[in-house]
Amino acid sequence: MAKSVEEGMQSLYRNLETSTGKSIDAWVAIARSAGIGKHKPLVDHIKSEYGLTHGYAHQIALRALAADTDGAETVDPIAEQYTGAKSALKPLYDTLAAALSAFGDDIEFSPKKAYVSVRRSKQFAIIQPASGRLDVGLVLKTEPATARLEVAGSFNAMVTHRVRISAAQDIDAELLAWLLAAYNAAYNAA
Numbered sequence: 627m628a629k630s631v632e633e634g635m636q637s638l639y640r641n642l643e644t645s646t647g648k649s650i651d652a653w654v655a656i657a658r659s660a661g662i663g664k665h666k667p668l669v670d671h672i673k674s675e676y677g678l679t680h681g682y683a684h685q686i687a688l689r690a691l692a693a694d695t696d697g698a699e700t701v702d703p704i705a706e707q708y709t710g711a712k713s714a715l716k717p718l719y720d721t722l723a724a725a726l727s728a729f730g731d732d733i734e735f736s737p738k739k740a741y742v743s744v745r746r747s748k749q750f751a752i753i754q755p756a757s758g759r760l761d762v763g764l765v766l767k768t769e770p771a772t773a774r775l776e777v778a779g780s781f782n783a784m785v786t787h788r789v790r791i792s793a794a795q796d797i798d799a800e801l802l803a804w805l806l807a808a809y810n811a812a813y814n815a816a
Contacts, residue, residue: 657690665687
């Protein structure tokens, strides 16, 4: 199931070029020419102006803003969460974000200081790096807790459940089914 992050990104770039006729570098140049210096407004601009899915727009914006422009470095807020001891968790985040992006083009990843809010019309999940693992919070109001699908408790008041991810094999069909249920519930609740 899980490809390496590099393989996944190369596949995304090939698919982008196949579907649009423009390379990732061409899209990055287009994005930079918009003169928008913040991630979410740039993603929104790319989606509305060019009709690209959120996943494509997100990656284009990340690359466009990652460059050093006029000597001022732009920081990727998601990358900031995965520095130091948590850097080994970034491939797990990338795999999970790619799986979530496949649910639909209405997924929005909204970085906060300590976690990433995953939204549809409203937040349905969060992804938070912890010590040696990712904590995936889900909004599943009617789902009973299990040994793996824990009650969120004091973890985060914005979610009802938490799943702990320590390895790529933890991003399995069961987790994806819970995430899809939360994604669908977010649409139905809007």
